[in-house]
Amino acid sequence: MLMRMASAPDQYFSTADLAVEFNLSRNHLTKIMQQLSRGGIVETRRGGSGGAKLSQAPEGIRLGDVVRLLEQGQALVECLAPDGGDCTIDNCCRLKARLRRAEMRFIEDLNLTSLAEIALPK
Template structure:
């Protein structure tokens, strides 16, 4: 299974945020730290906010903070949220597919189980388990 860059970058941002849960992070700051597009990270942050993972605040001293303790945020739930709409294979998509073996395929059910087990396995860990080491301040 291959995760999208959207999910990869979202996990990186959350790992950083979990390392300093009492402070707000701006997307500009995270974009600079990870050398990524600020616009792309803004879209990811919006998805994380819609999913109840982060809370965003505007203005001076604003930014994003985790909505709850990192130890209560399951990795599988994050991946499910960020991968929403990304079908593992074409026939899993909402628009259907032009598959010529639809109706007699024995692979689809196995892939669905594997995908579910992947999320279940990730849900054995929390964001706290993968938080980046705290950085020393100068």
């Protein structure tokens, strides 16, 4: 959805049109669009010519920031969840810190790429 929007950053896109184009659930896309709006990635407006458009140039939107926003509250593994999950070896585990570091590096690596770099062809 963002890749399509990056190909025409000044255009408003309706979730209905995007759902048809990508054969996805409109309800699902609406939820994602709301999350992107709350996170400042897109701006929305109602009405016949409404929809959503990027809130800034696609060159300024980093992929890692988008993933971080959309994955808030979703732990890579159970033990990285805010409540720590039900791990029985948490007090002696040597894997948790490595997983946390890998997750940080994943986001950092994605942040090397802007949305403009992966925009769909017009």
